[in-house]
Amino acid sequence: MTNQQNSMHACPACGLLCDDISGEAIAKQQFSCGKAAKFYARTSNGAQPRVAGQPVSLTQAVHTAVELLKQAKTPLIAGSSTDVHGARALVSLSHHTHASMTHLNASSTLRNMQVLQHRGWQTTTLTEVRNRADVILMIGTDVVSHNTRFFERVVWVPEAMFTESAARKIIYLGGDELNTKPGVSPDGRAPEVIPCASEQLPEVVATLRALVMDKPVTVDKVAGVDVSRLRTVAETLKAAKYATLVWVSKDLHYAHAELTIENITETVVALNQKSRAMGLSLGGSDGDTSVNYAHTWLNGVIIDTPDWESHDAVVWVNSYSPDAMPPAGTKPVIVLGAADSQFEETPAVFIPVATPGLDCNGQQFRVDGSVTLPLSAAKPSDLPTLSQVIAMIETELKGVAA
Template identity: 80%
Template sequence: MINTEQSMHACPACGLLCDDISADAIAKQQFSCGKAAKFYARSTSLNVQPQVNGQAVNLAEAVKAAAALLQQAQSPLIAGSSTDVHGARALVRLANQSGADMTHLNAASTLRNMKVLQHRGWQTTTLTEVRNRADVILMIGTDVVTHNARFFERVVWVDEAMFTEPAARQIIYLGGDKLKTQAGTSPDGRAPQVIACPSEQLPQVVSALRALVMNKPVAGETVAGVAVSTLAALAETLKAAKYATLIWISKDLHYEHAELTIENITETVVALNQKSRAMGLSLGGSDGDTSVNYAHTWLNGVIIDAPNWQDHDAVVWVNSFSPEAMPPAEVSPVIVLGAADSLFTTPPAVFIPVATPGLDTGGQQFRVDGSVTLPLTAAKPSEVPTLAHVVALIEKAIAIEGKAA
């Protein structure tokens, strides 16, 4: 029997991996986070059989059909990759055996960060360090709570911190459209500072802020509608901070060459650290993207890349966390290794239900700041096979077919 008072779960619904979710809260559907509520409300132990071309078959038949499609393909692709560390390791093995490329459904936004890290490097911090040290938090082009709903609850407005007074933290929003800033209001009712500008003009504003932090002149009285005097005051606030934290979410920077904006953010951090202390922090994280990218990089030595769908003649779409996410409609044939509640407009060539980590099977996930991995406990244990098990069966079938040939 589960002890509902002591059993706690790490929630994989976003990159924060909040590890204070009780079994009792799951049973009663009592959450302060809408993403957690949606995740734990899912039913993945449905009586769904594997399918081939929309027709129910047993697992062995589905595995054989998947293996045959992969063997016939000249340039297969493993995509989606919505899974945990164990699933990611299995997918890397399958990719190496089948000669497939591998990507993730969030690869495009992840690459914005990775290009900066590869080209310039960066100085970033962890959620724990922000909780204990940050006195000024600047959110650039994002409200954070859209992606990480409990960020302020878990990190900012905490009861105590080791090196600062949490209630006195200064929260500043820079840029973005229709931001939800209410969470930035302090416990005593102090509203956050909001410096607004359209998202597409954020690159100019961030570039100007970097120049001002570096004590370089900025011509004119405004930049993209923001007064230079306002940006100069912000630069002085960051310089005076004991531990300034500059936060961005790459998914929210969806415009051409957004990596240059991220580079300006991280180089602003470098400039601040010449005379004070500051750190960057990239948040967001969903569908296991942090874990999959780390596992892929460890095992292959390269980061996950974004796909050119037209270059591939078969796709293995892996979808454990987001049952509604599917590859482009024109992609064919598609082998879906997905949650039992996966949603299809058109039945794939092969569908094999797999367990969702943290819901009906255990697992392991990297937190979005990359500093820790946390175990995922099955909230609703089921008999749905794990992704690693299904992949192992497909690998075995490919090996058998290869010997027969």
């Protein structure tokens, strides 16, 4: 077996960054995760820079991009689907061009950040859940649609340091079209499922918080859910040695969803008065955790959502999502993106860049924000990295300014 096949890779296809992906599995396309299979099946062959759809040299493409940025008064850097190194380069470009910056997952990220800014929260890590959690409450999500191997890597593990992993109690509270099969324990115990539509979660979660706090609830049902069932969940959480309340902000897609997240995190606070509990926000895709962290520590503010109509040029970065594009009609668009990008509208400039973890090395924050993991090139290519292309753009911009 070759060294390449022996090597292990951290997979950036989702926020878990599973670091047990072997070179042999990549070569043979043998995965337990569909997201990983799709990511490692991608190819960068034949990609070349284009201007208005026509092949050009990298130098010509960079020059055209610079000309467009010179003409723009209110540019926007968007998409921002990249790793830590790419995020740092994008922040640098935003400083050179006076551009605003956002991420394609900014709206869901902002739901969490608003709660963190306003109230603070008590959250845990994947490792702590793996070793300590005895009750896991999934609120409005099945998680596996975002983080396929969550139960395999974190919940139903062979060994846990401070609990019996096979005895964990799994509860699903609300959500749409949930896949609860991964929540079945190794010995066949089915998880408890309390159904309600996502848009009903605000009332249900608020009621659960009240019950945990021993507040009087005088109705029999809330949004179609029996209060008696919620009362049982509340008692289960209070009796737990280490309860974990899990949510994915992307799945809470309704107005003022941040208030539901706040009710979740404040339920954790209430539980911690007499027992032990933690929150866990999952999801994490397209490098959103890494980009938000890098933007925050370099600029002092979090990533925000854009007003598309107020910008006269867009630099779009989509290393991890080749089919993701800005809203239809956005002009002009400079795409610094995956070699296999899919265009419904031809961009003004397209410069293919290496995808971290596939074409080149990189670095990514795990979704729980506790660690960064190195990404190694699974299929090394000669494509330039995002940082290299941005350095070329900045060099020419400086030359113009001089």
